[in-house]
Amino acid sequence: MPARRTAAVSRTAAPNLSARCEKLESLLRSVLASRAKARAELDRTRSRLRTAGDDFVVAFEAIDARTDAAVAAAEMRGLLGHDLDVDTLLTVATEQLLARFRPSNVCIWLCNSRGDHGLASYGTNDIPRPRAESTIGVVGREVCPSLPIEPVAQVFERALDMVAVPPPGGGVLPGRRAMTVAISHRGERFGAILLLQDESAPFQANGAECLGAIAGVLGEQIERITRIVVQRSSHWPGGCSGSD
Numbered sequence: 001m002p003a004r005r006t007a008a009v010s011r012t013a014a015p016n017l018s019a020r021c022e023k024l025e026s027l028l029r030s031v032l033a034s035r036a037k038a039r040a041e042l043d044r045t046r047s048r049l050r051t052a053g054d055d056f057v058v059a060f061e062a063i064d065a066r067t068d069a070a071v072a073a074a075e076m077r078g079l080l081g082h083d084l085d086v087d088t089l090l091t092v093a094t095e096q097l098l099a100r101f102r103p104s105n106v107c108i109w110l111c112n113s114r115g116d117h118g119l120a121s122y123g124t125n126d127i128p129r130p131r132a133e134s135t136i137g138v139v140g141r142e143v144c145p146s147l148p149i150e151p152v153a154q155v156f157e158r159a160l161d162m163v164a165v166p167p168p169g170g171g172v173l174p175g176r177r178a179m180t181v182a183i184s185h186r187g188e189r190f191g192a193i194l195l196l197q198d199e200s201a202p203f204q205a206n207g208a209e210c211l212g213a214i215a216g217v218l219g220e221q222i223e224r225i226t227r228i229v230v231q232r233s234s235h236w237p238g239g240c241s242g243s244d
Helices: 002-080 086-101 129-142 207-234
Strands: 105-111 117-123 154-156 176-185 188-198
Touching: 002 086, 002 207, 086 105, 086 117, 086 188, 086 207, 105 129, 117 129, 117 188, 154 207, 176 207, 188 207
Parallel strands: none
Antiparallel strands: 105 117, 105 188, 154 176, 176 188
């Protein structure tokens, strides 16, 4: 009798054990699936957070650049607001550029109606003007006329990349970085600015934005001076004529 009872119990327990194993396996699969889903959602959340963080950083950098540019423009406008002489304006602008972007060498060109650029002001940090003359000539002929009309600075980590045909021996361009920008206002070009700096001294943060803002102010002031001169010349008293 005990043997029969044991056999009966074994036959009954086998299906129950099998059912339990299947139930456990199903539960395990469900847990693993839930775990995989949770991990995927966690990865998506992390990705969204990283993206949001990156967007925040980009937005902050853009705001920071606009702020620096606005400050640079305000400083330059404050210095130039009452000057009605182009030579004085360019002297003050060159000194301000040297102070803001030191250590740099500064060239400012003015252009005529044909687009020819002539050097109007030069400020030196470590390159005397006589040594830079050949480079200034090449940049004035080759680079300045092709700059975009809008005062948006272009940055060259290798100054030699600016020109297709550098001066003999490269002039003063080898081993230097450069920033160039057109001086313009309301779609009219008045000249250009070049900053040259040794490669060992990188440009300041937001330097391109600041240079573009300064170039815009210079264009605005030159346009104002030109307009005033034209208005005065058109109303200049003529010579006396006729009998006394």
